[in-house]
Amino acid sequence: MTNRKPTLTPHEELNALEAHLAGTLKPIAPSKEIVQRLRDRIHMPNRDEITLRLTDWRRLFFVFGGVMSGMLLLVTLARAFYYLVGRRNGGV
Numbered sequence: 001m002t003n004r005k006p007t008l009t010p011h012e013e014l015n016a017l018e019a020h021l022a023g024t025l026k027p028i029a030p031s032k033e034i035v036q037r038l039r040d041r042i043h044m045p046n047r048d049e050i051t052l053r054l055t056d057w058r059r060l061f062f063v064f065g066g067v068m069s070g071m072l073l074l075v076t077l078a079r080a081f082y083y084l085v086g087r088r089n090g091g092v
Contacts, residue, residue: 008016053059
């Protein structure tokens with residue numbers, strides 16, 4: 001007879017793997033310098049700046065027009081591709 005380990009259920013196998021990883025991986029804390037640089041880069045604008053951006057109608061109109069133009073271009077390209085592929089395969 002061969003010596004075989006008893007098979008574990010997936011739940012037990014997962015618990016064993018988690019226990020092994022918990023013993024292997026060590027938690028580390030980032031340096032204060034890195035945290036400070038990230039805080040300097042990432043900031044929430046104050047309320048006045050947000051309302052100023054929302055009241056800038058020209059910028060909002062430009063962004064909305066750009067998004068709509070991009071969507072129209074994507075739909076047109078998708079329809080053209082579908083038409084060409086469908087025609088080649090004997091469809092439509």
